[in-house]
Amino acid sequence: xxxxxxxxxxxxxxxxxxxxxxxxxxxxxxxxxxxxxxxxxxxxxxxxxxxxxxxxxxxxxxxxxxxxxxxxxxxxxxxxxxxxxxxxxxxxxxxxxxxxxxxxxxxxx
Amino acid sequence: xxxxxxxxxxxxxxxxxxxxxxxxxxxxxxxxxxxxxxxxxxxxxxxxxxxxxxxxxxxxxxxxxxxxxxxxxxxxxxxxxxxxxxxxxxxxxxxxxxxxxxxxxxxxxxxxxxxxxxxxxxxxxxxxxxxxxxxxxxxxxxxxxxxxxxxxxxxxxxxxxxxxxxxxxxxxxxxxxxxxxxxxxxxxxxxxxxxxxxxxxxxxxxxxxxxxxxxxxxxxxxxxxxxxxxxxxxxxxxxxxxxxxxxxxxxxxxxxxxxxxxx
Numbered sequence: 001x002x003x004x005x006x007x008x009x010x011x012x013x014x015x016x017x018x019x020x021x022x023x024x025x026x027x028x029x030x031x032x033x034x035x036x037x038x039x040x041x042x043x044x045x046x047x048x049x050x051x052x053x054x055x056x057x058x059x060x061x062x063x064x065x066x067x068x069x070x071x072x073x074x075x076x077x078x079x080x081x082x083x084x085x086x087x088x089x090x091x092x093x094x095x096x097x098x099x100x101x102x103x104x105x106x107x108x109x
Numbered sequence: 110x111x112x113x114x115x116x117x118x119x120x121x122x123x124x125x126x127x128x129x130x131x132x133x134x135x136x137x138x139x140x141x142x143x144x145x146x147x148x149x150x151x152x153x154x155x156x157x158x159x160x161x162x163x164x165x166x167x168x169x170x171x172x173x174x175x176x177x178x179x180x181x182x183x184x185x186x187x188x189x190x191x192x193x194x195x196x197x198x199x200x201x202x203x204x205x206x207x208x209x210x211x212x213x214x215x216x217x218x219x220x221x222x223x224x225x226x227x228x229x230x231x232x233x234x235x236x237x238x239x240x241x242x243x244x245x246x247x248x249x250x251x252x253x254x255x256x257x258x259x260x261x262x263x264x265x266x267x268x269x270x271x272x273x274x275x276x277x278x279x280x281x282x283x284x285x286x287x288x289x290x291x292x293x294x295x296x297x298x299x300x301x302x303x304x305x306x307x308x309x310x311x312x313x314x315x316x317x318x319x320x321x322x323x324x325x326x327x328x329x330x331x332x333x334x335x336x337x338x339x340x341x342x343x344x345x346x347x348x349x350x351x352x353x354x355x356x357x358x359x360x361x362x363x364x365x366x367x368x369x370x371x372x
């Protein structure tokens with residue numbers, strides 16, 4: 001929890017926060033769909049598929065941490081590294097399942 | 110192990126071209142239609158008369174003052190407070206000062222309230238109609254056979270929903286009919302709409318339903334219908350009265366020296 005006093009001394013610009021979140025969520029959505037395509041083509045079923053998604057998401061988080069965030073996630077996200085990792089993971093899961101199912105069906109038909 | 114035996118069903122690949130792709134395309138197009146329909150249906154903001162505008166703006170001014178009080182020095186905060194609080198308490202900014210103390214108008218008869226209700230109704234319609242239409246379209250056209258196998262297992266409870274119209278008792282739940290592809294689309298297409306229509310689109314039905322659950326969270330007006338503006342002014346005056354003022358400049362010298370590492 002951020003202190004009210006700290007917030008007044010180091011003010012946050014809501015537009016910038018929104019922009020950062022938007023960038024991250026677009027990246028997540030796109031990568032989730034592509035992971036779904038990959039998992040479907042690889043023919044992964046049940047747990048391996050979900051684990052594939054988790055590993056892929058972690059990989060994307062690591063890349064975001066290294067390159068756009070330049071190893072300083074606190075500068076870009078209020079909650080620091082954890083917020084960078086867990087944001088939009090569940091949202092992406094939906095699109096992952098969609099493309100996974102589609103390509104799994106297409107390949108195994 | 111009874112489960113070791115996996116069931117295989119040979120399906121015509123044409124199932125994909127004639128069922129899977131049409132449903133997906135229809136869902137995407139419906140989302141786009143919904144988005145533009147909502148944009149069209151949005152009523153243009155009504156012109157407000159100058160008194161009403163003054164009422165909302167002056168209340169907002171009090172709230173902004175309260176939120177940003179640390180930026181002001183003590184004397185200027187005091188000066189603003191001394192101006193705002195008596196004006197609030199005497200009802201100087203009210204739209205019609207004569208209505209002070211009277212019970213608020215019934216939201217059902219108040220024209221402003223009616224307009225808001227109409228907006229909500231329109232939003233409701235835009236969600237409900239396509240959903241019902243597509244569900245019944247899929248049910249009447251594509252029910253009664255299996256189209257695909259899910260890549261993950263589900264519990265037996267989903268059988269009646271996902272295999273509707275397929276009367277086989279022992280079929281694995283992973284084989285599903287077209288309705289479940291519809292559900293997958295319903296949940297999973299949000300990201301695609303984000304790419305097509307931009308971020309704050311109105312295409313997704315799930316998001317729209319979420320918004321209906323808590324309408325207060327949206328960009329509602331400051332004055333909900335049925336709320337007494339005079340009471341809100343009194344409340345705000347009280348909030349300002351009890352606010353304990355401090356400025357960001359308190360102790361700024363120490364902080365600066367700390368940052369510079371001079372000490």
